[in-house]
Amino acid sequence: MTKSLKMPILKMTARNVSVAYGSKIAINNVSIDVDQDEVVAFIGPSGCGKSTFLRTLNRMNDTVASARVTGEIKLDGQDIYSPDMDVVQLRARVGMVFQKPNPFPKSIYENVAYGPRIHGLAGAKADLDRIVEKSLRRAGLWDEVKDRLSDSGTALSGGQQQRLCIARAIAVDPEVILMDEPCSALDPIATAKIEELIHELRGRYAMVIVTHNMQQAARVSQKTAFFHLGSLVEYGNTSDIFTNPREERTKDYITGRYG
Amino acid sequence: MSDTLVPQIPTTNAEPVRRVPTDWTTQAMQSRIRRRYASERRFRFAGLAAVWLSAAFLAYLLITMVMQGASGFVETRVSLPVDLAAAKLPIEPARLVGRGADLALAGAGLEGTVLAAASAKYGKDGANLLSDGAWAVVRDAIKADPSLLQRKAVFEVPVSSPIDVAAKGNGTPDAEAVVARLKASGALSRGFNAGFLTSADSTDATRVGIWGAFKGSLLTMVVTLLLAFPIGVLSALYLEEYAPKNRWTDLIEVSINNLAAVPSIIFGLLGLAVFLGTFGMPRSAPIVGGLTLALMTMPVIVIAGRNAIKSVPPSIRDAALGIGASPVQVVFHHVLPLALPGILTGTIIGMARALGETAPLLMIGMRAFIAAPPSGLKDPATVLPVQIFLWSDQVSRGFVEKTSAAIIVLLVFLLAMNGVAIYLRNRFETRW
Known part of the structure; x- marks a missing residue:
């Protein structure tokens, strides 16, 4: 990774974030910065809380009644857990792609158009058409589906569905995209396409990706955070983490000694 | 990431243990397989039997209902000649149009005329042959064609409930005898009971509607x-x-x-x-x-x-x-x-x-x-x-x-x- 002279612009900051489900503590005192034009990868063994932490970044944990989040998470300097933060708007600004591709059981067009429509981003039909095309192009899916936009989104292959979900997320023009193991249900070719896509989207959106695949983390991210048992063990430049980890636990994990 | 960090699968030089293949042909194995197939067949048969049984019950229900109920949509009619000209009903032709017509005809004593016609044609019990609603058929016919008042005409009017039941083969001996007589003279006919679909409850079985x-x-x-x-x-x-x-x-x-x-x-x-x-x-x-x-x-x-x-x-x-x-x-x-x-x-x-x-x-x-x-x-x-x-x-x-x-x-x-x-x-x- 080349060092740029430009000062990185902080997009999201998390300070001393803890998450508890009832009395069980899932995330303990985690602090992380996400820069404007970076991809951050979260790695760690199953159940270490990386997905939980990811979901605090756009308040998806709100849907879990027993979840309690403490600490401070800011988007552009604004506390996202403050009472005057509108959750709906937050989730439009911080989009999410899930582990299992989950297109709506509607047409491909409707899948992408849904977000802009509910947020009133497109006035006329022509605007909406343009947004749909642009989003599908950015997601690298346009050429494959342009002739069958009215087909069901669920009729696509797994990799196409996941790219459709990415198109759906970028259609509302978010600032940050969170990806929760976006390739875990995909074959290597579809995975490569998604990784390529992440490369292309970098710079336009800040991205956070949770992954179990360490090669993937090494390939797509500039920074990597290693979680273990709910704590952040190590956070730094990806190149450093994978070649010269500071912590013994990080080294053990990436060499496959546990996890 | 360097290749050296990727762990290798450990390999050993020890001779792999030879496996003894399972013998699937022994008596015990074969009888187990037979039992498995038998239980499979039993279950399928039981399921199929259950389906057929319920289908049979449903078919029996529907068939008996339709067989018994179909005759409920049919009414027996008897032909009744009525000489309306001779009866001289006191009614002005102008009142035969519009809403007052029913009332006018009823007030003019049409029901009595119809009953009298029945007595004249079929003897002194003739009036009992007719349904309570028989005269209403004559009334509606007159409303449709007022010229009937000036001549003698034959109407097909519904019979009373005992005769209707007898005509459908389920009546008392007396009624059956009457029906046989009427049938012989060719006075009986059958028709679709439109009133059943258009009217409400009544005390007379021939006039009830759903x-x-x-x-x-x-x-x-x-x-x-x-x-x-x-x-x-x-x-x-x-x-x-x-x-x-x-x-x-x-x-x-x-x-x-x-x-x-x-x-x-x-x-x-x-x-x-x-x-x-x-x-x-x-x-x-x-x-x-x-x-x-x-x-x-x-x-x-x-x-x-x-x-x-x-x-x-x-x-x-x-x-x-x-x-x-x-x-x-x-x-x-x-x-x-x-x-x-x-x-x-x-x-x-x-x-x-x-x-x-x-x-x-x-x-x-x-x-x-x-x-x-x-x-x-x-x-x-x-x-x-x-x-x-x-x-x-x-x-x-x-x-x-x-x-x-x-x-x-x-x-x-x-x-x-x-x-x-x-x-x-x-x-x-x-x-x-």
Whole structure:
């Protein structure tokens, strides 16, 4: 990774974030910065809380009644857990792609158009058409589906569905995209396409990706955070983490000694 | 990342252990396989037998109903010559048009004329051959063609109930003898009983109709559906999507489940006490029937609705929330459309049960004898199952076939209602 002279612009900051489900503590005192034009990868063994932490970044944990989040998470300097933060708007600004591709059981067009429509981003039909095309192009899916936009989104292959979900997320023009193991249900070719896509989207959106695949983390991210048992063990430049980890636990994990 | 960090699978030089293949041909193995196949066959046979048995029961029910009920749609008629010119009914031709015509003809003594004609043609018991409604046929014919008043004409009029039953082969010996005589003279004929589909209850089996009860059922069902469906669906949505999971919602859930199991007559008592007693609503009215049945149907819709909503994959909710849909948008754009087929299935079951319900409606007075179809929600009415119950209770033999005919009408109503619901369900069915 080349060092740029430009000062990185902080997009999201998390300070001393803890998450508890009832009395069980899932995330303990985690602090992380996400820069404007970076991809951050979260790695760690199953159940270490990386997905939980990811979901605090756009308040998806709100849907879990027993979840309690403490600490401070800011988007552009604004506390996202403050009472005057509108959750709906937050989730439009911080989009999410899930582990299992989950297109709506509607047409491909409707899948992408849904977000802009509910947020009133497109006035006329022509605007909406343009947004749909642009989003599908950015997601690298346009050429494959342009002739069958009215087909069901669920009729696509797994990799196409996941790219459709990415198109759906970028259609509302978010600032940050969170990806929760976006390739875990995909074959290597579809995975490569998604990784390529992440490369292309970098710079336009800040991205956070949770992954179990360490090669993937090494390939797509500039920074990597290693979680273990709910704590952040190590956070730094990806190149450093994978070649010269500071912590013994990080080294053990990436060499496959546990996890 | 350097290649050296990728761990290698450890290899050993030890000789692999030879495996002894399982012998599948031994006696024990073979008999186990035979037993497995036998149990497979037994199970399939039992399942098939169950299906055939229930199909046979259904076929028996339908066939006997149609066989017995079909004659309820047919009436026996006797030809009756009436010399209207000779009778000289005191009536002005101008009064034969418009609404006053019925009254004018009745006032002019047409009924007496018709009965006299019957006596003249078929002896002194002739009047007993005719249905109470026979003269109305003559009346309607005159209304259609006033020139009949100036000449002698032959009318096909419905016979009285004992003769009708005898003509269909099930009468008393006396009536059978009369029928045989009439048949020999070629005076009897049969025809479709249109009155059965257009009139309401009556004391005379030949004059009864199902329309009153049908309309009562229709109005009652509309009230039930309009109340139970939205309330049931909204309750289900709230309980599943919004309500916190705590002791109160547990209590509500248990109560709703119990409510669905409460005997229907209890709902009738409730309706009697609350709607009639406390609110002073009219007795026997479709609105009260609908309210009572809505109470009964609602828990069924809530339970089915909750199950349908639960089965919507959480990933769809996540997807919608993830791009910034508000909870209401998630519910109405995604959860409800996907749950609708299941909700409709529950509604079909609930409505079918409500349509066939008798007991609670007896409690709120819908078993009264109602001789005119209801023209509004507050008019006294009865419903199809209650009408069937009332007719089956009648002593007169003519009501037996009418009861079966009413059952056919009820079944057709039920099938039509379910057909609509199934059509709607299939339209909303989506795969994910």
